[in-house]
Amino acid sequence: MATKxxxxxxxxxxxxxTLPQCEIDNNISEIFPNGLLRKDPPRLPEVSELDAxxxxxxxxxxxxxxxxxxxxLGSCTMKYNPKINDIVNVLTGFTDIHPMQPxxxxxxxxxxxxxxxxxxxxxxxxxxxxxxPVAGAHGEFTGVNIIYNYHKNxxxxxxKIIMPDSSHGTNPATSAVHGFEVVELKSNKEGKVDxxxxxxxxxxxxxxxxxxxxxxxxxxxxxxxxxxxLIHSVDGLMYMDGANLNAMLGYIRPGDMGxxxxxxxxxxxxxxxxxxxxxxxxxxxxxxxxxxYLPVPIVKKKDDIYYLDYDARYSIGKVHSYFGNxxxxxxxxxYLKMLGDKGLKSVAxxxxxxxxxxxxxxxxxxxxxxxxxxxxxxVACGEKFKEYGVKTLDIAKRLLDYGFHAPTxxxxxxxxxxxxxxxxxxxxxxxxxxxxxxxxxxxxEAKENPELLKEAPQNTPVTRLDExxxxxxxxxxxNLRRKK
Amino acid sequence: MPFISxxxxxxxxxxxxxxxxxxxxLLKGIPEDLIITKPLNLDKPLSEFEVxxxxxELAAKNTNTxxxxxxxxxxxxxxxxxxxxxYVIGRPEFYSAYTPYQAEVSQGTLQFIYEYQTLICELxxxxxxxxxxxxxxTACAEALLLALRHNKNKKVLISSLVHPHYKQVIETYINxxxxxxxxxxxxxxxxxxxxxxxxxTADVSAVLIPSPNFLGVIENIEAxxxxxxxxxxxxxxxxxxxxxxxxxxxxxxxxxxxxVGEGQVLGSSQNLGGPLFGFFxxxxxxxxxxxxxxxxxxxxxxxxxxxxxxxxxxxxxxRRDKATSNICTNESLCTLAAxxxxxxxxxxxxxxxxxxxxxxxxxxxxxxxxxxxxxAANSGPFFKEFAVKPPIAPAEIIxxxxxxxxxxxxxxxxxxxxxxxxxxxxxxxxxxxxDAFVDELEKLVK
Numbered sequence: 001m002a003t004k005x006x007x008x009x010x011x012x013x014x015x016x017x018t019l020p021q022c023e024i025d026n027n028i029s030e031i032f033p034n035g036l037l038r039k040d041p042p043r044l045p046e047v048s049e050l051d052a053x054x055x056x057x058x059x060x061x062x063x064x065x066x067x068x069x070x071x072x073l074g075s076c077t078m079k080y081n082p083k084i085n086d087i088v089n090v091l092t093g094f095t096d097i098h099p100m101q102p103x104x105x106x107x108x109x110x111x112x113x114x115x116x117x118x119x120x121x122x123x124x125x126x127x128x129x130x131x132x133p134v135a136g137a138h139g140e141f142t143g144v145n146i147i148y149n150y151h152k153n154x155x156x157x158x159x160k161i162i163m164p165d166s167s168h169g170t171n172p173a174t175s176a177v178h179g180f181e182v183v184e185l186k187s188n189k190e191g192k193v194d195x196x197x198x199x200x201x202x203x204x205x206x207x208x209x210x211x212x213x214x215x216x217x218x219x220x221x222x223x224x225x226x227x228x229x230l231i232h233s234v235d236g237l238m239y240m241d242g243a244n245l246n247a248m249l250g251y252i253r254p255g256d257m258g259x260x261x262x263x264x265x266x267x268x269x270x271x272x273x274x275x276x277x278x279x280x281x282x283x284x285x286x287x288x289x290x291x292x293y294l295p296v297p298i299v300k301k302k303d304d305i306y307y308l309d310y311d312a313r314y315s316i317g318k319v320h321s322y323f324g325n326x327x328x329x330x331x332x333x334x335y336l337k338m339l340g341d342k343g344l345k346s347v348a349x350x351x352x353x354x355x356x357x358x359x360x361x362x363x364x365x366x367x368x369x370x371x372x373x374x375x376x377x378x379v380a381c382g383e384k385f386k387e388y389g390v391k392t393l394d395i396a397k398r399l400l401d402y403g404f405h406a407p408t409x410x411x412x413x414x415x416x417x418x419x420x421x422x423x424x425x426x427x428x429x430x431x432x433x434x435x436x437x438x439x440x441x442x443x444x445e446a447k448e449n450p451e452l453l454k455e456a457p458q459n460t461p462v463t464r465l466d467e468x469x470x471x472x473x474x475x476x477x478x479n480l481r482r483k484k
Numbered sequence: 485m486p487f488i489s490x491x492x493x494x495x496x497x498x499x500x501x502x503x504x505x506x507x508x509x510l511l512k513g514i515p516e517d518l519i520i521t522k523p524l525n526l527d528k529p530l531s532e533f534e535v536x537x538x539x540x541e542l543a544a545k546n547t548n549t550x551x552x553x554x555x556x557x558x559x560x561x562x563x564x565x566x567x568x569x570x571y572v573i574g575r576p577e578f579y580s581a582y583t584p585y586q587a588e589v590s591q592g593t594l595q596f597i598y599e600y601q602t603l604i605c606e607l608x609x610x611x612x613x614x615x616x617x618x619x620x621x622t623a624c625a626e627a628l629l630l631a632l633r634h635n636k637n638k639k640v641l642i643s644s645l646v647h648p649h650y651k652q653v654i655e656t657y658i659n660x661x662x663x664x665x666x667x668x669x670x671x672x673x674x675x676x677x678x679x680x681x682x683x684x685t686a687d688v689s690a691v692l693i694p695s696p697n698f699l700g701v702i703e704n705i706e707a708x709x710x711x712x713x714x715x716x717x718x719x720x721x722x723x724x725x726x727x728x729x730x731x732x733x734x735x736x737x738x739x740x741x742x743x744v745g746e747g748q749v750l751g752s753s754q755n756l757g758g759p760l761f762g763f764f765x766x767x768x769x770x771x772x773x774x775x776x777x778x779x780x781x782x783x784x785x786x787x788x789x790x791x792x793x794x795x796x797x798x799x800x801x802x803r804r805d806k807a808t809s810n811i812c813t814n815e816s817l818c819t820l821a822a823x824x825x826x827x828x829x830x831x832x833x834x835x836x837x838x839x840x841x842x843x844x845x846x847x848x849x850x851x852x853x854x855x856x857x858x859x860a861a862n863s864g865p866f867f868k869e870f871a872v873k874p875p876i877a878p879a880e881i882i883x884x885x886x887x888x889x890x891x892x893x894x895x896x897x898x899x900x901x902x903x904x905x906x907x908x909x910x911x912x913x914x915x916x917x918x919d920a921f922v923d924e925l926e927k928l929v930k
Contacts, residue, residue, distance in 0.1 A: 002788050005599055016827070022844070024847045028731060037733070041835065044826055044831040044834060049828060052568060056592075060592045062591035063592035066581075082487055084535065086574070096550050098554065108543055108544065108545030119526060136812065140810065141657075169799075172805035252518050274582045274813075275815075275820075276593040277777065317652040318653045320619055320621065321619050321649045321760065324758050327759060330539070344526075349495075353510070356502045373514065400589050405582075457589075461588070461591050462587075467587075469782045475782075476613075476778050477605040
């Protein structure tokens with residue numbers, strides 16, 4: 001059933017709030033010149049607290065979420081996030097502190113940031129860490145900005161950034177907003193960077209190379225050190241998209257692979273729930289030669305006092321109004337304190353075992369074109385179902401009927417009808433077995449009763465939604481609709 | 485191990501089924517010298533009880549604003565948040581969901597974003613809003629990037645009264661496109677209109693004016709707009725405090741092209757400055773140039789109303805290097821807080837918050853300016869924040885007042901506003917607190 005919008009539930013004169021008395025006798029119209037004051041108040045709804053709460057609970061019920069069920073979205077690392085982390089929401093010592101407070105009144109917060117910087121540096125094998133970026137793409141922005149400034153500072157005008165054709169969309173987008181030309185390398189037969197192709201495009205115009213490792217096929221780039229050597233031979237910088245860091249925690253470090261910059265997806269890897277799209281955290285680690293380029297400030301410590309250090313010789317400046325998403329940092333801090341070295345290693349182990357296990361379970365119906373060195377996720381190909389008129393989209397929608405979230409679909413682009421599946425370490429064998437059973441059942445359905453898939457989903461709050469209609473009859477706010 | 489379900493026995497079965505003897509065998513092919521053999525140098529793991537204790541201790545080391553009487557602002561404000569806001573954003577149905585890519589099982593998220601977009605349009609008087617940017621600073625930067633792409637001009641005029649941190653973020657963001665950035669000089673708390681006119685040449689791509697500006701002063705948008713739009717290409721970008729739009733004419737009324745700002749005042753805690761969220765609203769003609777996610781209404785196969793992510797051809801996952809922005813993850817949960825906050829406060833409540841903050845700020849301003857030696861720094865109309873010049877160094881006031889239980893404000897000397905203290909007042913401050921604060925200031929400078 002469609003739920004009315006909150007605007008349609010508004011009843012004139014209804015109130016959902018209380019405020020203290022103002023106690024000061026004054027009137028806005030006496031303070032300001034008349035022309036400045038708004039005459040047509042915004043049409044905000046008028047509802048009671050119960051109306052509001054019930055409305056949002058009603059619509060919340062239409063969401064799939066990790067506590068409800070499996071969420072195998074490839075590249076998104078939808079792991080279960082421990083509830084202890086939610087303590088950050090109720091500790092006023094974290095929520096009710098202002099970024100401009102004197103430093104001696106935020107020593108606890110600075111300690112969290114300081115220790116987290118160091119822990120992430122250790123985990124990634126990088127020389128220093130900035131926690132300021134608030135999302136993966138924001139980390140990429142910061143990293144590519146460092147690449148830009150590194151060359152500029154050396155008096156060089158570099159024009160190109162290289163990346164494989166399997167890269168996340170944020171990689172080319174981030175390069176382009178910096179004015180770089182994007183050079184996409186066709187992947188080789190194993191789904192990895194084609195070294196020969198790389199050599200052909202390598203010249204002194206190359207500013208850097210962006211690589212996800214394991215890559216978006218879930219395949220480990222075994223030639224990563226050779227790639228790094230090649231890029232470094234022209235003084236390019238190696239950027240690692242850290243979206244898939246979960247696969248190698250405690251075992252393999254970006255710094256050791258020759259990367260100069262890596263971003264951490266704090267919300268994926270270090271357990272902040274995704275909030276329906278954010279907030280996240282996108283801190284970055286850099287190698288020794290780039291430490292002075294990091295955004296300011298960095299938290300430092302002297303004589304047991306933590307302080308904000310704004311002193312970085314070539315700093316790119318700032319990428320956020322204050323220090324980044326502090327509450328996300330606290331969650332990562334708690335998570336790392338509970339895991340330690342052994343816990344991190346077990347994350348990687350279980351993520352990789354779960355993914356390989358699920359892949360093997362599905363292979364009979366869902367071939368995986370690139371399956372050598374599969375790590376924490378894999379990309380299956382749904383092309384064979386086309387002969388029954390079934391697309392990957394239909395398989396995804398049918399999964400919703402069975403109570404599972406669908407995998408990431410149609411990405412990476414180099415696998416046709418792609419189904420990108422990442423089970424994560426927190427899921428149990430039973431869940432994977434159930435999911436595999438349903439996937440195999442759907443394969444049978446596709447052959448025997450394809451209409452079931454094409455008409456899916458049916459057991460969801462709404463059936464398949466018309467995306468073309470949404471664009472054709474654009475309705476993105478009630479305001480727009482009214483004025484049309 | 486914490487948060488792992490499978491047992492050793494299950495892992496063994498799984499490895500067998502995969503056809504390998506051990507986890508290490510799955511890593512075969514990865515150069516051996518890349519695999520760490522010794523443990524990472526990290527603290528030994530803590531139990532849930534131990535970590536709870538530790539985190540509580542760390543939180544207690546901070547002095548929070550509810551233990552003090554706080555006049556801190558400069559972009560982040562201590563407004564009241566009704567309990568129901570945190571109740572709703574604490575529902576796992578919302579906070580443990582991913583980006584709503586599978587619309588049929590994400591209607592909760594999609595509908596609240598649609599409502600959020602509508603609320604932002606109502607406040608700003610604009611046609612369309614996206615689903616959020618990272619914060620006010622990056623929203624400003626992205627608005628400028630939009631303009632630079634839109635009209636291909638290279639000159640950017642920015643009010644010198646923009647938040648100094650925003651200035652840094654903007655420069656980091658747009659410098660790689662090599663624009664000519666000119667900061668419009670200010671005079672008495674507002675931009676200098678005459679000097680601005682001189683800079684408003686045909687090659688201007690965009691003009692960014694914060695109002696209220698960093699000093700809390702409301703700019704004369706009505707007078708500025710025609711000067712900008714004499715140049716047919718230039719875009720007018722206004723950055724604003726959404727609460728101020730309950731009192732003052734919205735930018736939409738004055739043909740502003742892009743309205744952005746920091747949304748923290750709408751139901752988010754101060755959080756040491758993050759998470760925050762930036763709002764981003766545009767005119768009808770700029771909708772397809774907007775960065776970030778947008779939700780639209782549509783119908784399902786049964787003709788039932790529903791919501792989807794729409795106009796995705798602007799976004800990085802579809803357009804890659806041709807996208808309008810590289811943004812992917814945004815600050816969705818903070819916009820849920822904003823939505824619930826605006827809905828609960830409603831038409832009357834939100835106005836009352838804005839009015840009380842303003843009336844109390846003006847009350848305090850009048851009283852402080854009467855203290856011997858204190859001077860107003862500017863004379864323009866201000867919202868809930870103002871700058872004063874105290875007879876002693878602002879740093880000294882802040883430090884001494886802290887010992888008396890006050891966060892007296894922000895010392896903006898370091899940003900070039902010599903010897904000025906920036907004081908913000910929200911509806912949470914009582915008359916008694918304001919009077920006592922003034923008494924203490926008087927004593928301090930006597």
